[in-house]
Amino acid sequence: MKKIEGIIFDFDGTLAELTIDxxxxxxxxxxxxxxxxxxxxxxxxxxxxxxxxxxxxxxxxxxxxxxxxxxxxxxxxxxxxxxxxxxHGKLFPFTYPILCGLQQSGIKTGIITRNTSVAVKTILPDVEKLCGCFLSRDDVDNVKPHPEHILKALGVINLCPENALMVGDHLIDIETGKRAGTLTAAVATGRMSFEDLKKVKPDFMAKDCQELMGILKESGRF
Missing domain, CATH: 1.10.150 (DNA polymerase; domain 1)
Known part of the structure; x- marks a missing residue:
């Protein structure tokens, strides 16, 4: 069983409450x-x-x-x-502890989003200090689910896709990871139900990122 050396997170609905209608x-x-x-x-x-x-x-x-x-x-x-x-948005309570904890444990991290960087930094001003790479749609030619979005982030943190995990709350996030060759994890903190997320067969599923971190540790992935 391969260890996960890095995690790329989606933002809205994964690390922050989804407020966009x-x-x-x-x-x-x-x-x-x-x-x-x-x-x-x-x-x-x-x-x-x-x-x-x-x-x-x-x-x-x-x-x-x-x-x-x-x-x-x-x-x-x-x-x-x-x-x-x-x-009107806010981070989930577990976001800061997870990002800080991963940094301290030596797990590489990145955040990719289809949102604009200004909106993300309104909620998380120090996003670039909390992860090794932050790429909004403003930073790439092709946004997810195009694999360029995650592959560019992995390039910045110097990580191969097969050693990485893509985490998100939407089918697009899982498709992105699969197309890039990473492991994938779905969290049900956005507007997609567990049943809908299961249909795209992510490698891991959890109610939120906090539960996901527990699953990964218990399964020996860290």
């Missing part, structure tokens, strides 16, 4: 979209960031400037909603 975000984005393209194509299955990119690409086919304008307006809306949500 993604349904409301998509509703507002669609309102902007209809001003540019009506009717909008059926792409409700796409997350907000990918939806914006898709519609912008559709618009840019005929008018590149229109595509850029749409993309800019949507990104401003997303960032403003993220920052506003962060003002």
């Amino acid at each position: 993604f349904n409301e975000m998509k509703k507002r984005l669609k309102a902007i979209g209809k001003a540019f393209l009506d009717p909008l194509p059926e792409t409700d299955n796409l997350p907000a960031l990918e939806w914006v990119d898709h519609i912008a690409a559709c618009l840019a086919t005929d008018d590149p400037d229109l595509g850029k304008e749409f993309h800019t307006r949507c990104r401003f809306l997303i960032i403003s909603m993220e920052i506003e949500a962060a003002k």
Whole structure:
């Protein structure tokens, strides 16, 4: 059984309470979209960031400037909603103890998020002191579930994927780890149920990160 030498955490819903209303975000984005393209194509299955990119690409086919304008307006809306949500957010009680404890024990850590860095630092100003690498969507060309996001973080902390664990509260996080070749762990502190998380077959499951740390220690992974 391989020891885990490092852990990459998701942020919202994993280390901090999830306060962003993604349904409301998509509703507002669609309102902007209809001003540019009506009717909008059926792409409700796409997350907000990918939806914006898709519609912008559709618009840019005929008018590149229109595509850029749409993309800019949507990104401003997303960032403003993220920052506003962060003002009302807070860390889970176990976040500081876990990150500090892992540092002291020599386990490498990183945090990757599809959120903007300003929003994360509103909740956790010293994020870069508490982990070896922090990468928001602003720091990569391709956000998770693209493996670039986690692979770049692993490169910063000098860790091979097979010795790392990706921890998150969403299917996207588990997909990210699997695509990059890490072990994966799902925690039910976001909006996904245990049953939904089980469907993607993570290597570990726990109600929260605190319970997960206990499972990893008891199984001899540290």
